[in-house]
Every structure is written in C-alpha cells, then in structure tokens.
Amino acid sequence: MTTAPTPVPSSAAVDTNGGGGTPGTATPASPAAPTATRRRGRSRTWLGALPLLVFFAVGFGLPAVAIAIGAFTTSSDAPGGGGTFTFSNLTDSLQGAYWTALLGSIKLSALTALIGTVIGLPLAQAVATSRFRIFRDMVTSGSGVLANFGGVPLAFMFVATLGNAGEVTTSLGLKKYGWSLYTFDGLAVVYLYFLIPLMILTITPALEGLRVQWREAASNNGATNFQYWRYVALPVLLPSLLGGYVLLFGASFAAYATAEAMVGSSIPLISMQIGDALSGNVLVGQGNLALALGLDMIVVACLVMAIYLPLQRRSAKWLS
Template sequence: MTRSSTPQQTRPPEEPEHAQRPGSDQRTPRRRSRAHWPAVVPFFAFMAVCFGIPAGTMAYNAFTVIDAETGTSEYSLHNVTTSLSGAYATGLAGSVKLSLLSAVLATVLGAVIAQAVINSGKSKLRKAIVSASGVFANFSGAPLAFAFIATLGTTGTVTRILELQRTGFSLYTFTGLVLAYLYFMVPLMVVTILPALDGLRAQWREAAASCGATRAQFWRHVGLPVLMPSLLGGAVLMFGTAFASHATAAVMTGSSVPLITIQIANALSGNVLVGQENLALAMSLNMVVIALIVIAVQIPLQRRSNRWLG
C-alpha cells in the first residue's frame, strides 16, 4: 500500500518592507524634504536683506562711473582697474603682507601655547587660559590701539622703562601693527586649535611608542599630518581676521602704513579726493573677493579636519 501524499501548500513570498505597493505614494521622501523648506525661509530672507542687497549695490556701483560735469553714469571698468594700480595696489599688497605675517606667527604661537596647556594636565590652568583667551580675542579695535600707545608708544611706560627708543623701535610702523594684531590673534588661535589637539587620541601615541618612535617622530609622521588641516584652517581664519581689521591700524598708524581698509575709509570720507565713493566700493569689492577665496579654502580644510578628529 502506498500512502497518498498530500499536496504541500506553498506560502506566497513575503513582500519586502521597502517594496511599495500599488497605489502607494512614491514621492514621500521628496514631500518630507519640501516640508522643511519653510523653516529656513527666514534665514535666507535675512541673508538676502543684510548681505545680498549691500553686496549687489556695492558690485553695481563699483562698475559705475559718474561724469562730474553732466552727472550721468555709465558702466566701466575704470574704478576696478584704478583700485588695482598705483597707491591702491600698494595698500592691497600691504594688507595681504600684514595679514600673512600675522597669521603665520599667530598660528605657530597659538598652537604651541595650546599644546603646552594640554601637556600640563591641569584643568584649572586650562580653564584660566581658555577664559583669558576668550577675553583677549575680543579686545581689539580702538581700545587696543590706545592701550598699546600708552604702553609702547613714544612716551609709553614700557618704552621709557626699557629705553626702547635707543634700539630704534617704533610702535607706529609695520612691526608695531604686527605686535598689536598678535595680541588678539594668538588667543583666538588658542581657542580655535584646542579642540583639534584634544582630538589626537592617546592610542596613537601609545602605538607609536610601542613601535619605538620618539616624540619628534610621532609629531612628524602622525601628529602634524593629522593636525595639518586644522592648522591651515586656523591660519586661514587668522588671515581673514587680520585682513578685515581696521580700527586698530587707523588709530595707531593712520595713513603712514598703506592698508586697503584705511584707503577705503579715506575715499568714503573724501579726505583725499571728493567723489571717490565708487572707487572705495571697487576696493571693497576686491576685499570681498579675497574673503570669498579665504572661505572657499577654509571650508574643505574644516571638513577634512572633522573627518580625522571628529
């Protein structure tokens, strides 16, 4: 006798969770993304009013030349070409030189100070350094200039005590501006680079030591390559900070040191020539272009730094 085999019932395959059934809405993710747009509308409106309109007006007037006799205006490259030649080119080069030198010195000094704070291992010292750096980083402009004049000026306290005049030192020169800029840029660099230095893992040091590497070899082959994006990003930030500073240089040196910010202020106020407002806007446009380049360089460096140390 043979047993009658009962036919086995086959279960239909389960439908994947990600599969969409007929009639289901396939544009749900897109609708969700659109739902977030109203939340950022005020931000873009603020950017358009506070930055877009002034930037557009500046660019429009920078390429506009007004005839002094007839009062008519026409589009021309005269303001832009003038802003990149002669004394104005010297002022732009002076600002770039001052910013580069200050940025390099502030980056090196700030990184060394921040690393010394971390190596100390004292939380109270770190809190004191961070708090002081936050205060000093925001102490700039005319108050800083007056403080330096009272301290290192011709009749300043430190100048008379150390008799700095015999050495030929003068605060009202390019070197004096560098010292004044470092006063607030070094603390700013300390605050900027501390999180990156904290990101260096102790396991990396232990692994390097177990392989027989010295401290110098660790910094050369591991520490500096990892920190390089953060250091370069901090240097770019320092450059932008120094490049945009105006009040400190205006109070300390006036027009004795050619800087583009002082030339823009003189052109707008008519201290040199009357009716040079559009030329001042052309020089401002040059600064905006350099600032955009600085931002374009800093963003990728910041992303690469966060990838390693985040």
C-alpha cells in the first residue's frame, strides 16, 4: 500500500513572525511605521519653519511685549519714579488731540482703502482677462514695485509734480481751483499711488480663479454681463474684495514716512503723534505715552487681521 507524500507548506503560509505566530498565517504589518514616518515629517516641517518663527518672535514678539509693558507703566522721568503700574498712559492716548489723530488715521485709511478697492478691481479684471502675457507680466511686476514705493522718495515725487510749485500744478493751473497737496485730500491722492497697485496684486489671483464655465452657464441661461457679475462673480469675489479692502486699510493706517515728509503734523494722524512722542514732544512724565499710542495701533491692526484671515480662507475655499 502506497502512502501519499506529506504536502510541503508553501512560502505564503510560512510563519513570518519568527515562529511565534500561528502556522499558516502571515502577521500583518504594524501601523507604527507609517505613524512614525508622519511624525518625522511633521518634525522636519517645524524645523524648516523655525527660522521664520524665531525672526517673528524677535522682530515682532519682543517689541510688542515691550510696548504692552511700557503702555501700562510710568516713564523714567515721572515724579514718582518709573516702572509703576498705571492706566493714565492708555486713557490719555484716547483723549484730546490723540483721539482726534486716531480718528483721522481711521478716516483716511477707510477712505483710501475704499477708493483703492473700487479703482483696483476693474484694473485687475483687465489684467486677468488680457490675452497678452507680456502685458500681464508688466502690470504685475510694476504693481509689485509701486506697492512698496513710499517714504521720502514718494513724497518728493508728488511735491515736484502736484505741489504748490509742481509741474502739473503750474501747467494746469490747479491752484485756482483750490487744489493743495498738503491737505487731507492731497494726502489721500498720494496714498492711492501705492494702494491701487496693492489691490491689483491682491485681487488678480481671485479674478483668475473665476471659472469660465460659470460665465458660460449664466450666458446659456440668458443672463446679461451685468447679471453675471451681480449674481455670480461678485458674490464669489466678495470675501476677496473685503479682504483686499482690509489689507489696504492696514497698509494706509500704518504708513508714516510719506505723511511725515509731506505734511508733517498739519494733518492729525496717529503715526505722527507717535513720532512726536518718541522725539520727546510730550509733557514731563509722559514719555511712555508713545507706547500707549503704539498699543492702540496694535489693537486696530489685530482687529484688521482678525477680519482679513477668515475672509481669505473663505475666498480660497470658493476659488480652489
């Protein structure tokens, strides 16, 4: 009688756990390896961002802490000595000429940001829909330069062209129409020189994100161009428009060198008041008043960013 040979187990059934597992079954891979890989990836990401975080902490964090501490303490030349906790700096910064300057800065920033948004949107639309790539590149590059052009050179340029003896003012006879560069309206015109290019840079990516299919669908349903913008494009672009407006507001609110070089203290602005306080143009014992004014600006800037960031996230979700 012949006995059948014993079958040899295949390699797929061989215990892969060193003999410790159940014969004929393969031990599944441990999930610890992918988890460890993800953790290493996160650690590398944090290491890459570490220089930026250190720069932010040194360049922005430490000054902000110093301003917050100084705003609530007396200055070194105070009668009772410096370093004493007080609310007088903050209350004084919200009264009299300082309150007027804060309102003046808010008014100027709100007005110029609104004008920059209204003018910048159609210009950005012309750039986004242009068929000439060289035109788009030139406008984008030029806007990047002009958006960062400010300070004394910008003030000198406008004084030479639109000042009381400027070339444009004298050639067109603008003075007889009541034009003056050294007024609130004149300063607003100067601010628009860098706010409009900033708006073009901000809103152009959102305009390029509008789907061609949306316009085609609106046209197929009988919608006019105005109805397309009223019911489709503008609702989608609204978060980006509001975010651009807030960004322009912050840029105008923080501007200092241009206004200082052009109008000085003739127009009440919070940045001018801070400059005067830092130069010692305050009463004895109120040296830390400039820090309180700076804290007021930081609060306004934080409110601006608290509005801007959610709007940007909502816009990115729609246009992604």
